[in-house]
Each structure stands twice: as C-alpha cells, then as structure tokens.
Amino acid sequence: MVNATWHVAAIRFGLGPRLGEAPPADPRAWLGAQLGEEAPLPPGPSAGDGLRARAEDILDRNRSQGQLTGPTRAGQIARSTAQAWASRRLAAAAPFRERLVDFWMNHLTASRRNGQLNVLVGAYEREAIRPHVTGRFADMLVAAVLHPAMLIYLNADSSVGPNSAFGQRSGRGLNENLAREVLELHTLSPSGGYTQGDVTEFARLLTGWSVAQRAEPFGTIFRRHAHDPGAKRVLGRPFEEGPEAAEAALRFLAAQPATHRHLAVKLARHFVADDPPPAAIRTIEAALRDSDGDLGAAARALLALEAAWEPPLGKLRTPGDYVLALCRATALPEDRPEVVLNAMAALGQPLWTAPQPIGWPDHGEAWAAPEAIMRRVDWAHTLAGRLQALLEPRAVAAAVLGPLARAETVTAVDRAGSPRDALTLVFSSPEFMRR
Template structure:
C-alpha cells in the first residue's frame, strides 16, 4: 500500500477520485503534471465578459430588461454561474491535481475578487490568461501579465489613476491612486521585509499611471493612455526609471526578480505545501532555486516535490474549505454534472469562489479555519454530501480518500455506523480527513 502515493495526491493535489489508484511512482507522477499539461480550459473570453457586463449595465440605465440567456436567466448572471461551475468541474475531474493546486495558489497570491461587480464576468479569463499560462514559467512574466490584466487594474483601482501633471491630470484635476503599486510591492513581490518606503510606493504609482482599460471601444482590454502618464523620472528602491509603458514593465520585472521577492515566495510556497510554520531548510531550498533560475516556477515546483519536509510528516496542513469540499466530492466520485455542489459547498463553508475579502487573499493556516463553528459547518455539509452517495462502498471511499493514512479509530467508527451516510460523515468529519 503506497503511503507516498496517497501523500502525493492529498498534499500536492486534491485527493484521488473514487476508482483511481495511488501513483506507483509519486514523484514522477507529480513532475509529469508539470511537463505535460492538459489542454487549457475553455470559458468566457475577456471580450465576451466585458460585452455581457456592458450590455447588462446599458439595459439597466435605460430601464429595460437585461439580456437573457436561453434558459431565461440573466445572460450576465448565467455566464458568471457557468464560469464557477466550470472551475469546480475541472478540479472535480482532473488527473493533474498538482497543476490545478498551483493555479489556485497563484490565483490567491494575485487575488482579485468578484466583490467588485465589473470583475465577475472576467475573473475566469484572468485565471486563463494571466495565471494558468505561467505556473511553470517565469514569475516575472506572470507579474507583468497580472498587472496588465483588466481584472487587476480595476480591482486595485489603477484604471483610473492619472498623473497629476499629465495632460489629462491637468485638465481633469484628478490624481494618483496608489493601490496597485502598494499591493505589488507588499503582496505580489517584495513584501514589507523588502524594505521599500512610502516614497517608493508613490514613485511606482506615478510610473504606473496610464496603465488602464478600455471597455467601450474595440479592442477591449488593457490600454496604455499616454496622456494620463505622469511625466518625469521615478526612483524605486534606488533604481531610476523613465517615462512610458515599457519603463513600467521594466519596474515590474525588476521587483519580480528582487532577492526579497525570492524569499517572500519561498516562505509562501513552503507554508502552503509543507507547514504553517515553514521549516527554514525548506524555505532556503526554494529560495535558492528561485534565485538561481531567476524565478523559474517550474523548477521551483519540481524542488517542492523533492523537499523531504513536504512528505514527512504526512497530513501536516489543515485543509481550507475549498480544498476540503473538492477532496470529499472526488472521494465519492460526485457525478460530473453536479460540480455546482462544490461551488455551493465552498460558499457554505465561508470560502466562496473568487470572493476573498481583501487583496491578501484567503488565509493559509489552520488557525484561520479551524474554529468550532467552522468545524461544525463541515460536519453538516459532509452529512448532506454523504446523502448523495447512499449506495457507496464506504470502505472503498475511505481507501480512496486516505488509504494507509486513515486511523484505526475512524475505520472502527465507520464499521459500526448505522448507514452508509453516517459512515461517510464520520470519514469526512475525521481529524485525518481535515488534513492534507
């Protein structure tokens, strides 16, 4: 019985799906997912999402009925719902759980939230266009793609940031918005440990003026508005940058390849894949790979697989609600056409899809999720999910979900349960299933 095979599926992915066997060569199985990605998912394009949003807003302003889908629902709301179900379906059925976990890790690192209405129909495109293509590429390329994407430019208010001394600023008497510059420095690259100052934030914000969006006239998407750019040199962490869009990109790449950024990313990756309190040796190993490869995320992911601390002890990380819901759904082989159960489950357990409350994303430690109320919600949800598998072989589900990582006490309690539903609820409510 492969202990490491189950660890590979649980720690690096979302668990096995009922009927799947644990990999015979766990390390090679994980690395193959990096080397041979599955076909990229389809979904609502950026242009289509913007069009739906603009048509919906135009109808509301005119006091008319908003456009409808064939099923009679609002076309905009139906498209947003379908994007969420497609996201859940991919994680329910994927054979590349490690790659999908990396996508979700970087989506959380570069959080945008559909709490901002205009982002709702384009957040799926943000994942497909700015995150997914770069999860095994260069971190600097991901940073640039993220900063240019309308979802991020709108979410962090840079679309309306105008240089006070630019032609547009002089005419409109409007000024800087520092949100994007601040979060790139604080969350996306250096972290506060990088030693940047408020002067650096302001200089970077001036450099990013003009980075905006076009939602009305084609081609929609990112646009650089020269007339809104603040003129003059800007100095960021001692590096001098001139005017123009290219200089803004140069600054992003400079920050993405800063030594403080390597350290920040190494800590976050180790916290996610190894332990809430990352072992210093694991952090040093990941930091060295990032530094030596200048941010090769594929090489860094391979280094994660080679970390001894990522395998021992097993089940060292508490599952966040999204992880918990997906793992349970996979373990019972939830039918593919019911991926909506995953979306509703995430919301029921206080981690609604793409709706993080702040730009720093969802928390990644046990202390933030393991409250008594949160645990009770999990058991209630697990009972409802178990009701969808009344004829399941509970022992087969337990073998899929945990294998040799399951505890004898849990197996005994399941064997004594009065029904399959009760047995599965005990499994999903067990301490070991709560961990990964």
C-alpha cells in the same frame, strides 16, 4: 508500514484521490510529469468577451428601459467560468497543476468581492495565471498586474498622473492601491524595506495603464494623456516616462531577493507546514534564485523536499480544499459543479471571493474556528445522506485515506449505525480534514 506515497501525492500535492481512480505506479513521477507536459489552455471566455458582454447588457437594459428580466450575458459568463473551474477540478487529470493554478490565483488575488470582476476572474486565471504556473514569475506578474481584472480590482484603471494632461485638466490624481499591494503582497513583502516614497513613485509609474470597459478594444489600454510625465525612481532604480516602464519595473521587482524569499515562504507554507522549516524555505528560495524565478523549478524543488512527504499530514484543508476532496472522494460527476460551488460558499470560502487583496489565509488556525468545523460536519452529513445508497463507506475510507486512516477512525466507521453515519465519520476524521 504500508507505503503512503500515493496518498501523500494525491492529498498534499493534488486535490485528493478520486474514488475509482487507479493509483499511478510511480506517484512522484506522476507529479513531476504534470509540471513538464504540454498544458493547452482550456476553452473559456476572454477578458474582452467578458467586458463586451457587460457593455451589451447595459445597452440592452437601457433600450428596454429597465423592463429586461432573465439572465444577463455577464451573469452567464460568471456562472459558466465558475462551473468550469469546479468541473475541471472534480475530474482533473493533472491535479498538482490545478493546485498550483489556485495557489498563484490566491497569491495574486483578484476578488469577485468587486462585482465588476465577475466577468473577468475566469479569464484572469486563463490568461494571466495558468500559462505561467511552470514558467517565469516575472511573466506571470506582468500578465497579472496589467490584466483588466487586476487593474480594475486595485483601482489602477482610474489612477491619473497629477501632472498629466488629463490630471491637470480634471484635477484628478493618483490612486496608490495597486502600487502598494504589488510591493507588499505580490513581490517584496513589507520585509523588503520599501518606503512610502517608493509606493508613490511606483503609482506614478503605473498611471496611464487602464481598461477600455465600454468600447473597443475591451481590454487593457495605455492612456498616454493620463500618464504622469517624467522619470520615476523605485527602490533607487530610475525608470523612464512611458508605457514600457510598468513592465520594466515589474520585472525588476520580480527579480529582487526579497521577492524570491517571500514566494519561497508562501510555497513552503502551502506544501510543507504552516510554519515551514527554514531549510525548506532556503531550498525553494535557492531554486528561484538559481533559475531566474522559474516557478517550474520551484515546484520541482518542492517535490524533492522530504519534509513535504512525511505523514501525518499537518496542513488543515481550507474549506475549498475540503469540499473538492470530499466531492472527489465520493466520485461526484463533473457535471455537478454547483454542488462544489454552493458548499464552498456555505463553508466560508466562496470561489474567487477573498475578502481582501492578501487572499485567503493559508494556515490552519484561520480555518479552525469552532463553528466553521461544525459546518464541515453538517455539510458532510447532508451530502452523505444523499449518497449513502451509492457508496460503501469502508471502500471510500480505503480509497481516500488508505494507510493514512488511523485505527480509531476505521473502528468508528465499522461501528457506525448507518452508511450515512459511517461516511460522515470518514469525512469528519482529522486525517480527512488535513492535507
């Protein structure tokens, strides 16, 4: 039995081996080092840049009386941030860290299904998620929930305290969307046992937090005149009136045992199995509890789980995973991000566009629809047609599957009628479809 540690490390924890990449001497240490190293933020437009660009586009359009054509500033930001996402993953030196970024982006989904988020989601990743993937969950939660992207996505920016000065004058009131999803999706989960009363109180508590979209400071602001007066009570805990209550309540929710449990289930599902073994969940849960919600500690606990290392790898790659893995397996240059982004859309998982706030599903059945699997093969075949002159199929199979390749796959590749067909077979094999 050849040692599969490198391939498991690269496929399960990373984004798949990149053709030509030299395996590290100690793959486990390589993964661990990605959690500890200083990770400077990549450059990119801030949320303020995005909001300002959109405001300027609107001014331009009004000045030109609708005559303006050509790319807008907002469109350029939307395109450049998505391309930067793909380029970064094509050549990532720390792919485990990138996978964690994407995992937490999905946990705290802010989706471009809402078009206003086009200029914000890249900044959301950079400002709210990426800095905290090996830090404290509470810090990530506060940064995410109070980020302009999330406030707009789940309508908190326009929720008004019914008894606030503005609410009384305008007759406007609560929008409980963000409050409910924080409790249900981001922290406790329904098993956490909150009530409709908790949702309403939490929504009152969050009122006032909004986004200056058309004027300085082009970002998150607290509008005291829209904040619902008086104390609030969430899960029995009282919170004072005022802007500080939001962060206090989010930190309180982040520390709940039900939250640790919910995060542990999702992490174990992503890194171990669709139906993770209870022992794996307990291990991650304990790591979160004992570290005061340290996501780096949780990630290290994942690496130490033997259940996460046992081939054959049983998780079905999502379309995004599949596309990235295939593009890395064929050494697609990092200046071709549009190949990745177009394929993700064609295979049913366009970047940052989850249909609902719960994010993309993380279990195989959701992605194993007949037509969806057929499309992966169509796309692999299309790409293989373009790349066949550059690639030696057997070398590709050895590099990207190594000892994980089954004998029948190797035989099928050997017997294929053309390099194109051989590559299609590598990328259509169950072992390549899984991670």
